Amino acid sequence: MADEEKDQEQEGVSRRNFVVAGLLAGGALATGLSSLPLLAMAETPRQSEGVIWPDPSLCIGCLMCEQACSEWHEAEGLSPLPRIRIFRTETGTVNPQVAGFSGGISFQQSPCKQCAGPDCYPVCPADALKLDAKTGARYIDEKVCTGCGKCETACPYPITGILQATLEETKMKRIWYDKERNVYTKCDLCRGRDEGPACVQRCPVNVEIRAGRVKSDHLCLDLKPSTPNAMKEIL
Amino acid sequence: MESFAYSKAANLQQALDLLKSTEGAQVVAGGSDLLSLLKNEVLTPEALVDIKGLADLNYIKDEGGVLRIGATTTLTALGNDAAVRERFPIIAQTIPLIASPQIRNQATVAGNLCQRPRCWYFRSELYDCFRKGGPTCFAITGRNSEHAIFGGAGCFIVHASDLAPVLIALNAEIALQGPSGKRVLPLEEFFVLPRMNPHAENLLQPGELVVEIRIPAPAADAKGIFVKTRLRGSWDFAATSVAMVAQVQNGTFQDVRVCLGAVAPAPWRSKEAEAALKGQAVTADVAAAAAKAAVRYARPMSENGYKIRQIQAIIKRAALALAK
Numbered sequence: 001m002a003d004e005e006k007d008q009e010q011e012g013v014s015r016r017n018f019v020v021a022g023l024l025a026g027g028a029l030a031t032g033l034s035s036l037p038l039l040a041m042a043e044t045p046r047q048s049e050g051v052i053w054p055d056p057s058l059c060i061g062c063l064m065c066e067q068a069c070s071e072w073h074e075a076e077g078l079s080p081l082p083r084i085r086i087f088r089t090e091t092g093t094v095n096p097q098v099a100g101f102s103g104g105i106s107f108q109q110s111p112c113k114q115c116a117g118p119d120c121y122p123v124c125p126a127d128a129l130k131l132d133a134k135t136g137a138r139y140i141d142e143k144v145c146t147g148c149g150k151c152e153t154a155c156p157y158p159i160t161g162i163l164q165a166t167l168e169e170t171k172m173k174r175i176w177y178d179k180e181r182n183v184y185t186k187c188d189l190c191r192g193r194d195e196g197p198a199c200v201q202r203c204p205v206n207v208e209i210r211a212g213r214v215k216s217d218h219l220c221l222d223l224k225p226s227t228p229n230a231m232k233e234i235l
Numbered sequence: 236m237e238s239f240a241y242s243k244a245a246n247l248q249q250a251l252d253l254l255k256s257t258e259g260a261q262v263v264a265g266g267s268d269l270l271s272l273l274k275n276e277v278l279t280p281e282a283l284v285d286i287k288g289l290a291d292l293n294y295i296k297d298e299g300g301v302l303r304i305g306a307t308t309t310l311t312a313l314g315n316d317a318a319v320r321e322r323f324p325i326i327a328q329t330i331p332l333i334a335s336p337q338i339r340n341q342a343t344v345a346g347n348l349c350q351r352p353r354c355w356y357f358r359s360e361l362y363d364c365f366r367k368g369g370p371t372c373f374a375i376t377g378r379n380s381e382h383a384i385f386g387g388a389g390c391f392i393v394h395a396s397d398l399a400p401v402l403i404a405l406n407a408e409i410a411l412q413g414p415s416g417k418r419v420l421p422l423e424e425f426f427v428l429p430r431m432n433p434h435a436e437n438l439l440q441p442g443e444l445v446v447e448i449r450i451p452a453p454a455a456d457a458k459g460i461f462v463k464t465r466l467r468g469s470w471d472f473a474a475t476s477v478a479m480v481a482q483v484q485n486g487t488f489q490d491v492r493v494c495l496g497a498v499a500p501a502p503w504r505s506k507e508a509e510a511a512l513k514g515q516a517v518t519a520d521v522a523a524a525a526a527k528a529a530v531r532y533a534r535p536m537s538e539n540g541y542k543i544r545q546i547q548a549i550i551k552r553a554a555l556a557l558a559k
């Protein structure tokens with residue numbers, strides 16, 4: 001697909017676009033109604049269709065997801081920081097079928113939960129937080145982001161622990177800062193990637209599950225339809 | 236083997252010019268590592284620039300206490316040098332543990348530091364693995380008995396050099412020269428982990444050469460030791476290794492640098508072991524605590540858990556030997 005075509009097809013909806021679109025559509029459909037419900041509707045963006053649903057008990061801490069994520073986004077000209085990070089928990093439950101791959105050490109994945117009512121979305125003063133036109137995935141438009149960090153502050157899902165990549169005690173949210181590029185970045189479900197999210201495709205445990213060598217009815221990192229409660233159910 | 240253009244540089248400047256002007260050129264020194272990768276068609280460079288004969292990079296000099304080792308110095312020459320034997324016995328002790336006499340005659344110091352991974356998937360043309368630009372690492376759920384217990388991220392090679400941990404423990408620097416000039420950096424920072432770049436083991440830029448290693452004068456009371464385990468009795472790459480350089484006064488470690496080899500994709504400085512040893516009168520208990528601290532964050536794979544036990548054993552052994 002030509003780049004321009006791809007851009008048009010995927011051009012996301014920012015908060016401001018969404019408010020305007022909501023008012024116009026609402027105005028056409030509901031003439032005579034007060035504008036209050038329309039505004040309320042405008043502030044609640046549509047649900048993301050998908051979300052990366054992790055199962056920590058299947059994670060072996062190999063960091064292939066971080067690498068695949070980083071590699072794909074960098075090739076797209078975006079920040080090379082991985083949008084999924086792996087924490088070392090050590091006290092978690094490990095599925096015995098995969099325990100051997102990591103010496104029984106437990107890990108936890110931390111992708112964005114693509115919240116139903118995303119706190120990051122309305123606070124961006126630059127309207128850099130957008131919804132993917134196709135999937136509804138919440139993403140940060142790096143061309144627009146000014147690096148102010150309001151989205152990170154608003155994100156209600158902190159995660160603390162030993163980051164496996166650096167082995168350092170780390171406190172972060174689901175959105176993080178790329179200081180080289182002065183932009184914030186988060187999981188965008190690899191928008192526009194034909195094979196779907198790179199982490200889901202390249203996770204070695206997923207490869208084992210798909211091959212039937214590890215028995216599981218779901219993947220270690222699964223792209224699942226999102227639900228209004230997903231953010232409570234996902235760790 | 237694919238065909239390639241071959242040119243032999245007469246001096247350093249010519250080598251740099253050739254590398255700059257020849258598209259897809261790769262440096263060859265002793266060839267002991269590179270040739271097997273060419274034969275297996277793991278690497279297929281269009282051109283080779285041979286630097287083996289460069290007299291201007293073949294030297295060992297003592298300058299104001301700093302030992303300067305030219306990049307094309309062979310391992311044999313390094314191990315036989317009188318100043319090295321007297322001032323840096325840890326290097327002289329290490330050289331005979333590297334490969335075989337024939338290989339050491341051929342192999343250069345820079346080649347040893349820039350050698351490519353020994354991972355069997357990497358070395359086989361049959362596997363398009365992650366390090367080579369492919370989709371995945373076959374070692375993660377495959378055969379990994381000789382792979383990393385630290386620092387793996389998508390790729391789990393170990394850095395196979397025995398010289399690198401020793402030089403890092405000695406606080407050496409590396410001098411590089413290339414199209415954008417000369418730069419000198421701590422050797423420790425020259426090596427990169429896969430999370431920084433999964434396709435290269437060091438910071439070398441295209442057209443850049445290692446030109447020199449510099450080792451600062453050690454403290455008068457500094458002692459060093461290198462201990463290596465192998466999977467067989469005869470010459471072999473390390474299964475695990477430790478280089479330890481300490482300033483010891485009355486049995487107490489005033490200062491210490493510990494660098495582990497063959498356990499991570501880059502030489503692995505163990506700040507944890509250093510912290511446990513520094514300021515301590517090293518007894519068997521202190522050495523055991525340092526060994527335990529060193530493996531606190533090890534992440535074994537399905538076949539290499541033995542490395543966690545081995546590395547602890549040799550850290551203890553090294554610390555106790557230096558404490559004597």
Ligand SMILES: Cc1cc2nc3c(=O)[nH]c(=O)nc-3n(C[C@H](O)[C@H](O)[C@H](O)COP(=O)(O)OP(=O)(O)OC[C@H]3O[C@@H](n4cnc5c(N)ncnc54)[C@H](O)[C@@H]3O)c2cc1C
Pocket residue numbers: 261262263264265266267268269270286306307332333334335338341342343344345346347348349350351395396397398439443444445446470471472473
């Ligand atoms: C059978 C066998 C056993 C071995 N056992 C051990 C062991 O026990 N311990 C150990 O530490 N090593 C071991 N080695 C590795 C050996 O030490 C290396 O092959 C050798 O040091 C490489 O040096 P070389 O000059 O032959 O390098 P080459 O093969 O010529 O080059 C190796 C790499 O370094 C690059 N390179 C070389 N010089 C420069 C430079 N000046 N600047 C930039 N890049 C450069 C080349 O481009 C190439 O990528 C073994 C090797 C073999 C074949």
Ligand code: SF4
Pocket residue numbers: 352354355356357364365366367371372373374375382389390391392
């Ligand atoms: S450990 Fe690295 S070199 Fe070996 S198969 Fe995995 S990615 Fe390739």
